[in-house]
Amino acid sequence: MSRQAQRRPNRGGRGGFFQNQGAEQQPGTVHHSILKQARKSGVLNLSQRGLSAVPESVWTIQEDTPEEARVVSMDNNEDKWWDTVELTKLILASNTLSCLDEKLGNLSALTVLDVHDNQLTSLPKAVGSLENLQKLDVGHNNLSELPPHIGMLANLKTLQAEHNHLTELCEDLCSARQLEVLNVSNNKIASLPRYICLLSHLRSLNVSHNHLGQLPPDIGAMDALRIFDGTHNQLASLPDELGNLRKLEQLHLRHNRLQYLPVLRHCESLKEILAGNNSIAGLTEEHLQHLGAVTCLDLRDNKLQKLPEEITLLTGLERLDLTNNDISNLPLVLGTMTSLKALVLDGNPMRSIRRDIIMRGTNEIKKYLVSRMSDDEREKQCEKVQPSSVGRIGGGDNEVSSHDLYQLKALDYSNKGVSVLPDTVVEAALEAGVKTINLSKNMLTELPNNLSVLAPKLTEINIGINKLTQVHPYIAQFDKLLLLDLRNNQLSDLPAQLASLTVLRELVLSCNRFKHVPAVVYSLAGLEILFANDNQICEVNVEGLLKLQRLATLDLQNNDIAQVPPELGNCHWLKSLLLSGNSFRNPRPAILAKGTPATLEYLKSRIVT
Structure with missing residues (x-):
């Protein structure tokens, strides 16, 4: 044979x-x-x-x-070789x-x-x-x-x-x-052609793991570019023209020689900046004021000594990774960033915050920072976010900011202690064309039925820190959702109708009662971020994860996972894999501490062929 x-x-x-x-x-x-x-x-x-x-x-x-033409049979209707x-x-x-x-x-x-x-x-x-x-x-x-x-x-x-x-x-x-x-x-x-700008339809450019020392200024004319991956090169600086890429959504620059970030003036669509493992020494207001849409900022393994107060200009920031820098203090205003869900500080010589507070996680760090602010500082920060000159809608417990509704297209109805969402609030949100809604820190036991009138426009729902025991199947109506935050509830499963959320990019399931990641999650092919930490999850479903090839961040910390399948190493598209706080012995903590690439490489090496 x-x-x-x-x-x-x-x-x-x-x-x-x-x-x-x-x-x-x-x-x-x-x-x-x-x-x-x-x-x-x-x-x-x-x-x-x-x-x-x-x-x-x-x-x-x-x-x-x-071959089949050599024996012709007019009776064989299935074998029409011609x-x-x-x-x-x-x-x-x-x-x-x-x-x-x-x-x-x-x-x-x-x-x-x-x-x-x-x-x-x-x-x-x-x-x-x-x-x-x-x-x-x-x-x-x-x-x-x-x-x-x-x-x-x-x-x-x-x-x-x-x-x-x-x-x-x-x-x-x-x-x-x-x-x-x-x-x-x-x-x-070693270099890109000068006239690469002629590729005017290019949406994704991956030049990672090369010998690039610089980028041509003409790259700023690539109007359609959404993803640029320049990881693992020798870039010491970036052309200012990079800031002209209005449609850029992901900028990956890990493992280079950058000493500073470029001023990305017109990158209004930018959601993700991965600039870890460089030599960045500082950030200024000029750098930060144009990054209001950024949700993920990775600056791990750099030379930052200070985080400026202007970090609050990143109003959409959800994940900030400052691992292995030289930061000893954090600005107190960082605690007022309501959108911030993950703050990673490992490997910094922190002096202003006790280690036990840092170990408790992002929410506890933010609470501590706010508690250190004076009443005047808190009031001043509140005025920055919500100027007193802007009117209010409703009164008493139903009061909401008209600025948020009409200018930010956002309804913040958090921390009201309510179990029902008033119709008057929903009507005001509908009239204003609201796209994001925050119902966190209330007493809701279900997703309010009257939200359905907002479904055609809603892109974000935060209903974390409530008392939900289930998600109603009518969640399928919210098919424009990019983010769904269900943290800190009493959920143990999700409805199959969640599969209708085909454009969902981020799902937060932290601090619930899930014993496994619900099967419907693996049908969300566009998912990029999944937080499932602090549950009771006992296994890693690699077969399901292999279907999520856009997934960049996976947080499974503090669960009951007894074994990590080596096949997880095949999920090479993961940029951030968090597994600490589980009962498994391998990979060892020393390997996890080296970061996601090292963890995936270790797992892949253990696959038995």
Whole structure:
């Protein structure tokens, strides 16, 4: 039996083996049943076949007389060999190919060409003739350059060339004007082409793990860019023009040589800045005043000695990681940041806050800071957030700020001690077009029914620190929600209707009674942040987590997890994994302390193959 047949069991037509033939497939060939299926579907998948060369029958699939045409049966209505389609997808991934033939040009209808995980040292010129190609994956090969004829691919939208030996990107690549996703991470690229700004449709640019010392100023003209990942380079500074990226949502700059953050004046959509493991020594009001929409700021492993009071300008900040800096004091006004849910201070020489307070978590730290403020300081801070010149709506317990309603499109009805949300408040919120609502710190036992009139516009609901025992299925109506905060309630499960929240990016389940992460959570494919700490969760559902490939932050601290599956290491997209405070022995605390990448690498190394 051949080595290839030994590795793979007989899987019929999908596996490329003879069906009911009593013989084995010859190495380096493709059985006619596979080609037959490809002619019908337009898709030919030859991944993981041990191929060292592409069989000739692949290049001539649209020219050769098919095997089934040699025996014609007019009675067989299912075997219409003449009823074929052109090949649109060719998958040759995970083989041992060292080159591709120029005959690739015969497959002019291709929209997808996937040859990742091979041994390619070059690409044929014929690639440039595939005018319908939309996705090209050449990652994990031995390419030293991307040929200029890739720039001729007028319809190319995705180019993946990570894990090669590229030292530069040719200017011709900038001619692929429809490109939306470009991944050239894990190469040896020292600079980006000046005219990269011509990629005006590019939404995601991943140049992490390269040798970049600087970025071209023209990058500021890439109007569509939403995600920039420059992690693990040699960037000592960033061009001021980076601040012109109005649609930028994620800026990843970990492991560089930055001494300061750029002034991101016009990045009004920016939600996430990951700038850990640099040499940033300080932040100023000029840096912070433009970052009001940022929800996650990671400045761990830098050289910060002080956090300025202007940090409160980050009105949407939810997570602030200051791990391993030189901070000894915190500004008291930090305690007034109602949106801040996670403050990480490990590895700082804190003198102004006792360690036992720090160990109790973010809420206790914030309470302590506020308790140290004088009445005048608290009043002054309140005036900054809610000026006295702005009127109030309602009276007594029903009073709400008209400034918040009409200017911020936010209803803050927290800490009112109510068990029912007054209709007058909901009506005022509806009239103002409110998008976010805060009902925390009340006595609510369920999600108020009268909120349904706000469902078409609501993007955030905070109903934490109440007495909810269940979430009503009518939560499905809130299909615009980006954030749902259910912390500190009495929940043990979530309704299946939560799956309707298809754009939900953040879910907070902290401090409830969950014994497992509800199954419906794993259907939320757009989820980026999941806080499930301080529950009774006893297992890590890796199968479910593998479905959440946008998940960047996962907090499972202080649960009852007795074992961490090594397969969790395959969730390489996680940027922040928090597991401390559980009963498992491995990974050891020393490994967890090294951070998420080290933890994932350790887990992956323990997978038994």
